[in-house]
Amino acid sequence: MSGLINANPTIYEKKERRVRTTPLFSDQDDAVEPIDQLEVFDHLRDIKDPEHPYSLEELKVITEEAVEVDDKKSYVRVTFTPTVEHCSMATIIGLCLRVKLMRSLPLRYKVDIRVAPGSHATETAVNKQLNDKERVAAALENPNLLDMVDECLGPSYD
Template sequence: MVSGLINANPVVYEKKERRARSASSCHPYSLEELKVITEDAIEVDDERSYVRVTFTPTVEHCSMATVIGLCLRVKLMRSLPPRFKVDIMVAPGTHATEAAVNKQLNDKERVAAALENPNLVDMVDECLAPTFD
């Protein structure tokens, strides 16, 4: 993978007490601890079968923004009934290529093409694998 971290000294926030995660192979902090994703950034409308997740990359030029968004989408695809429409968005003003990332993450054909890449699917599966202390 990448030999150095893009944001070697991120601001780390306290996470809510729920479930423990151990350090992943690429970064010792969870997306929650980095405030990339928060409960407040998730909208669920069961009546309209709609979910919207807005995430905030740690840096404006985060090279992992698309992968993070793809992991969020895949987790929801695997967890929600198929009736749900899901939008995954980068928080406004938090990424240099926000529009391009949002377009890629919400285009069914691009997502399907990404999920045909075995290396990318392996990376997503690794990110979504449950890890506990």
């Protein structure tokens, strides 16, 4: 037995990247171009799964359609779908998504990270953890957890 919750996940083909004429995110808080769904997805698609050598896109944990952006209200919601209902890494995956957006989006954005409804056994608890500022801050003070998050985010900066 491998010890993995989902030892043989289904792997999906990555979507072809579209060519951009404008940069992803502006360094400024008041971006010249509005931020859109594809732009946010492009930042998240290459995050590595904590248990497998595949990206969250390849495992269909994250899809472009699962990203909602309201640039006028400075709001981003990402809904992700763990590969199995009892995924022990759901909170880590959500934390990776949150940290990537914290590091990438202008500060004015409110980020909401959610598990897809009905996709996880402890959906409510995971959602509560991922959207509680104090819990997120405490998690990021844990060096082991931060190392795990940074390892998963590494490919997304290439």
